[in-house]
Amino acid sequence: MIPTRRKFLSLAVAAPFAAVAAGRAMAETPACYDPVNLPLSQQSMRRSLGFVAVSTDPKKRCDLCAFFKAGAAGCGTCQLLSGGPVGAGSVCTSFAAKAG
Numbered sequence: 001m002i003p004t005r006r007k008f009l010s011l012a013v014a015a016p017f018a019a020v021a022a023g024r025a026m027a028e029t030p031a032c033y034d035p036v037n038l039p040l041s042q043q044s045m046r047r048s049l050g051f052v053a054v055s056t057d058p059k060k061r062c063d064l065c066a067f068f069k070a071g072a073a074g075c076g077t078c079q080l081l082s083g084g085p086v087g088a089g090s091v092c093t094s095f096a097a098k099a100g
């Protein structure tokens with residue numbers, strides 16, 4: 001299907017804003033690890049847990065999760081990921097709030 005001129009122009013206008021928003025989210029994520037160089041087992045576990053580097057819910061973040069162990073500023077490890085590195089602002093579908 002060939003996109004209409006109007007649709008093409010709307011995408012052309014929106015794309016730079018989306019790129020800026022994505023770049024801003026990445027900039028706020030500390031460099032706790034290099035996702036490209038994670039062992040395949042870590043990458044597989046992250047996929048199966050629906051892991052995302054930047055949580056969109058301020059109440060669901062790794063640093064608020066019972067499985068998180070704090071490390072260097074903004075970073076830590078996750079017990080469910082076999083002690084793999086995570087960012088404090090990341091999250092996955094197995095999030096479990098710390099006991100208050």
Ligand code: SF4
Binds near residue numbers: 079086090093
């Ligand atoms: S279980 Fe999920 S939300 Fe909790 S620390 Fe691990 S990756 Fe983060």
